[in-house]
Amino acid sequence: MIVNDLVRQKPLTAAQWTKRIAWRHAVGVLAVAFALFPLIWMISASFDTIGSLSAQKLIPNKPGLENFRTLFGNPDQPYLTWLKNSVIISSANAILQMFIGATAAYALSRFRFKGRKLTLMTILVVQMFPQLLAATSIFLMLADLGKSIPFLALGQTSALIIVFAGGALGINAWMLKGFYDTIPSEIDESAKVDGASHAQIYFRIILPLARPVLAVITLLSFIGTMNEFLITSVILGGNQKSLTLAVGMQQYIDGQYNAHWGPFAAGALIASVPVMILFLYLQKHVVAGLTAGANKG
Amino acid sequence: MKFGNKTPALIAKIMLLGALNAFTIWCVPILISHKTWLFAIYFTISTLVLDYVFLSKKRIAPKYIVPGTVLLLMFQVYPAMFTGYVAFTNYSNGHFLDKETAISVMVSNSFAPVGDATNYMQVTKDNLNGKITLIIRNNDGSFGAGTRDAFRPIPTSDVVTNPDGRITKVSGYTTLSDDEVFAILDQFNDFKVPIGNSKFYSVSDINAVELVEQNLSYDASKDQVTDILTGTVYSPNNNGSMVSDTGEEIEPGWTTTVGWRNFSKVINDERYRGPMLQVLAWTFIYAGLVVLSTFFLGFLLALVLNHPRMKSKKIYRTLLIVPYAMPSVLSTLVWAGMFNQDNGIINRVLGSPIPWLSDPWLAKFAVLLVQLWAGTPYMFLICTGAIQSLPSEVIEAAQVDGASPRQLFSKIKLPLVLMTLAPLLIASYAYNFSNFGAIYLLTGGGPTIISSGGIAGHTDILISYTYKMAFAAGKGNDYGLASAVSFFNFLLVASMSIYSFKKSRTIENMT
Numbered sequence: 010m011i012v013n014d015l016v017r018q019k020p021l022t023a024a025q026w027t028k029r030i031a032w033r034h035a036v037g038v039l040a041v042a043f044a045l046f047p048l049i050w051m052i053s054a055s056f057d058t059i060g061s062l063s064a065q066k067l068i069p070n071k072p073g074l075e076n077f078r079t080l081f082g083n084p085d086q087p088y089l090t091w092l093k094n095s096v097i098i099s100s101a102n103a104i105l106q107m108f109i110g111a112t113a114a115y116a117l118s119r120f121r122f123k124g125r126k127l128t129l130m131t132i133l134v135v136q137m138f139p140q141l142l143a144a145t146s147i148f149l150m151l152a153d154l155g156k157s158i159p160f161l162a163l164g165q166t167s168a169l170i171i172v173f174a175g176g177a178l179g180i181n182a183w184m185l186k187g188f189y190d191t192i193p194s195e196i197d198e199s200a201k202v203d204g205a206s207h208a209q210i211y212f213r214i215i216l217p218l219a220r221p222v223l224a225v226i227t228l229l230s231f232i233g234t235m236n237e238f239l240i241t242s243v244i245l246g247g248n249q250k251s252l253t254l255a256v257g258m259q260q261y262i263d264g265q266y267n268a269h270w271g272p273f274a275a276g277a278l279i280a281s282v283p284v285m286i287l288f289l290y291l292q293k294h295v296v297a298g299l300t301a302g303a304n305k306g
Numbered sequence: 307m308k309f310g311n312k313t314p315a316l317i318a319k320i321m322l323l324g325a326l327n328a329f330t331i332w333c334v335p336i337l338i339s340h341k342t343w344l345f346a347i348y349f350t351i352s353t354l355v356l357d358y359v360f361l362s363k364k365r366i367a368p369k370y371i372v373p374g375t376v377l378l379l380m381f382q383v384y385p386a387m388f389t390g391y392v393a394f395t396n397y398s399n400g401h402f403l404d405k406e407t408a409i410s411v412m413v414s415n416s417f418a419p420v421g422d423a424t425n426y427m428q429v430t431k432d433n434l435n436g437k438i439t440l441i442i443r444n445n446d447g448s449f450g451a452g453t454r455d456a457f458r459p460i461p462t463s464d465v466v467t468n469p470d471g472r473i474t475k476v477s478g479y480t481t482l483s484d485d486e487v488f489a490i491l492d493q494f495n496d497f498k499v500p501i502g503n504s505k506f507y508s509v510s511d512i513n514a515v516e517l518v519e520q521n522l523s524y525d526a527s528k529d530q531v532t533d534i535l536t537g538t539v540y541s542p543n544n545n546g547s548m549v550s551d552t553g554e555e556i557e558p559g560w561t562t563t564v565g566w567r568n569f570s571k572v573i574n575d576e577r578y579r580g581p582m583l584q585v586l587a588w589t590f591i592y593a594g595l596v597v598l599s600t601f602f603l604g605f606l607l608a609l610v611l612n613h614p615r616m617k618s619k620k621i622y623r624t625l626l627i628v629p630y631a632m633p634s635v636l637s638t639l640v641w642a643g644m645f646n647q648d649n650g651i652i653n654r655v656l657g658s659p660i661p662w663l664s665d666p667w668l669a670k671f672a673v674l675l676v677q678l679w680a681g682t683p684y685m686f687l688i689c690t691g692a693i694q695s696l697p698s699e700v701i702e703a704a705q706v707d708g709a710s711p712r713q714l715f716s717k718i719k720l721p722l723v724l725m726t727l728a729p730l731l732i733a734s735y736a737y738n739f740s741n742f743g744a745i746y747l748l749t750g751g752g753p754t755i756i757s758s759g760g761i762a763g764h765t766d767i768l769i770s771y772t773y774k775m776a777f778a779a780g781k782g783n784d785y786g787l788a789s790a791v792s793f794f795n796f797l798l799v800a801s802m803s804i805y806s807f808k809k810s811r812t813i814e815n816m817t
Contacts, residue, residue: 021615029613029615030613030615030616033610033611033613033616034616036607036610036611037607037610037611037622040607040622040626041622041625041626043679044625044626044628044629044679044682044683045625045628047629047632047637047640047641047644047679048628048629048632048637050640050644050651051636051640054643061649062643062646062649062650063648063649063654065651109373109374109377110374112370112371112373112374113370113371113374113375115370116366116367116368116369116370116371117371120366120367122366122367122368125367128371133807135378135382135383136803137796137799137800137803137804138382138383138386138796138799138800139740139799140381140382140385141740141742141769142386142389142740142769142792142795142796142799143382143385143386143388143389143792144772144773144776144792145389145392145772145776145785145788145789145792146384146385146386146388146389146392146789147381147385148776148777148785149388149392149397149785150384150385150388153340153342154342154345156340156342157333157336157337157339157340157342157345158333158336158337171377171381172381174377174381175377175378175380175381175382176378176381176382177374177377177378178374178375178377178378179378179382182374206312207366208315209312211370232633235633235635236633236634236635236743238635238742238743238746238747239742239743239746239769239773243773243777246777254635254636255633255635255636258635258636258639259635259639259747262639262642262643266642266643266646266649267646267648267649270643273639273643274640277633277636277639277640280633280636281632281633281636281637284631284632284633285628285631285632288627288630288631289624289627289628289631292624292627296687296691
């Protein structure tokens with residue numbers, strides 16, 4: 010439709026353009042400036058060798074890598090360990106959340122069994138009680154369990170990963186079931202005729218077909234876990250060595266804005282850039298995923 | 307496609323099930339020894355169910371659902387229910403143990419020194435069983451060998467001392483040098499040698515013990531603790547503590563149910579009621595303002611930047627979603643730096659030290675501004691999607707009927723977009739309602755509401771308020787009270803979800 014309009018309409022004269030289009034660019038540029046300023050400010054701070062909040066300029070004073078050296082050089086704030094923890098926890102969680110959701114969704118979409126509607130309803134109801142609000146209980150529960158099972162103790166990254174895996178079924182199963190429903194069941198039928206087991210149909214037909222959706226879900230889980238602060242700080246907060254970037258960087262900068270500003274910005278830059286590139290690269294799919302829920306009403 | 311070999315899958319299945327069973331067999335006895343009955347039972351049942359489901363040929367659907375469900379029940383359903391339980395208890399610092407353990411800790415910790423003399427002691431290892439044993443010189447000059455369990459006299463002739471009086475050799479034992487003792491020093495933290503009559507030798511130095519006496523004793527039939535030395539009687543109060551007539555409490559207390567006390571505290575106690583109402587009102591207003599402001603800015607941008615004759619729309623779109631792509635924890639902390647009162651860029655540009663994060667109203671404004679920045683890209687994206695899928699016939703028909711651009715906007719486009727996006731807007735409201743990081747990382751919930759005793763702040767929302775009740779340093783770690791407020795938060799969030807399910811007809815569409 011848009012293409013047709015362009016073909017049909019004559020090119021705008023300069024006067025028309027000024028009247029009808031120019032202000033739109035002005036608004037766009039203003040909005041972009043607002044959107045990008047914190048990022049630009051952070052980038053500038055990370056290369057500013059003076060490294061303090063009060064002396065920072067938009068164009069860095071004597072640009073250099075001093076902040077990165079400070080960041081990596083101080084064992085009291087083990088940035089690389091935090092980065093490693095974040096990547097491990099986020100990857101493990103992204104894969105587990107995707108897999109648990111995708112697996113349950115397969116059964117809910119493909120099999121007709123007793124209790125199916127009940128399961129769907131239960132998942133829906135459970136979603137109403139997010140883990141986030143139960144942070145206190147999860148803390149008390151792990152304080153108790155950790156006495157018996159070391160890898161479920163407070164301060165252990167493994168405990169955090171398992172707690173997050175517990176929330177997985179509620180998060181993705183519904184949405185993925187909706188997606189599987191759109192894959193024609195004739196495909197499974199013909200595979201069944203070829204002698205495929207249910208597991209083979211799942212792993213070798215359904216999962217590959219759903220790959221784009223699963224990739225987006227995995228990415229969003231990854232970013233979500235990277236960003237998770239509350240439960241992460243409650244479970245890992247006491248153990249410097251097992252902190253994630255989100256919690257570690259907050260503890261690092263808290264109350265020390267002026268002194269730690271430069272190295273903090275450097276650390277934030279390193280952590281943000283890969284995530285942002287991945288996000289912008291997949292933006293088309295991400296947007297499709299975001300609006301998926303909107304078309305039902 | 308060929309579907310031949312199923313052996314690798316079978317091997318994988320057997321190994322996973324084996325690992326699961328091994329784990330359960332290993333951990334259930336440990337859980338039982340710690341009296342963690344509930345999880346011991348849960349692990350056993352879950353393992354049996356999983357074994358049955360995966361070894362049975364028939365149970366196909368459960369194979370896909372049960373593993374996730376086992377985790378879901380343990381880490382999402384149970385914590386939610388446990389929150390409900392904790393809300394009716396006094397779980398807090400000093401009330402962490404069950405009653406039996408608390409009393410035994412109370413009694414065994416109650417040591418009063420008898421006199422102020424110390425006795426010479428040498429750490430040794432028993433040659434027979436390798437146990438750490440203390441060789442102690444009694445007041446009368448005789449020697450004894452003491453462990454945590456017993457004290458047994460040894461003949462003076464077995465002991466060789468040097469001229470300083472230090473023990474150098476004991477037959478049957480190997481003496482440890484001071485360095486060796488330092489290496490295992492933490493073993494002696496509560497090393498007490500019972501010598502009868504509730505009296506103990508307690509390690510006070512690397513070469514010394516002192517005589518102490520257990521001064522509390524518990525009488526189970528009367529449920530009372532008595533101080534043998536002073537004669538004071540302590541009885542349990544209704545808050546899980548042993549208290550004397552004069553109101554003196556013994557540490558630690560225990561966890562007990564306290565009925566509706568946490569709830570009534572929030573409703574009746576002035577230190578909580580005022581701040582709680584304020585936090586609650588701000589939570590609703592905050593979430594509402596964030597959704598409204600981000601939606602309108604996002605919608606406006608979507609309208610403005612969606613003109614068919616406009617070039618470089620894609621570039622705008624990519625740049626505008628940058629705040630959404632940036633990890634929000636880090637971007638919020640960057641904003642906190644920009645709002646810094648003395649050195650932040652915002653005040654440096656404005657040229658005056660405006661207390662952005664420490665004035666009640668300015669802090670609210672700052673929180674909203676940062677969320678406007680962070681939330682607009684999402685709204686921009688979904689509005690762009692919704693505008694592009696508006697039925698063009700309807701718009702053309704309205705144009706033919708002579709609708710002005712303004713009417714087109716307010717009578718056609720806005721209502722249609724709102725209708726499409728309603729479920730997402732409700733979800734966004736619920737999300738912001740518990741967006742902990744947005745508040746905590748920028749203002750820490752502050753500035754403090756003075757009447758709240760330092761816990762609640764002017765920008766606190768329910769979830770950051772409960773977090774501070776439970777975990778803020780030096781504020782008493784009141785898990786019971788925090789759970790009561792969380793419980794309330796659960797109710798609010800759940801009713802929002804129900805409303806949104808109704809709105810999006812999720813349940814009717816369930817097939």
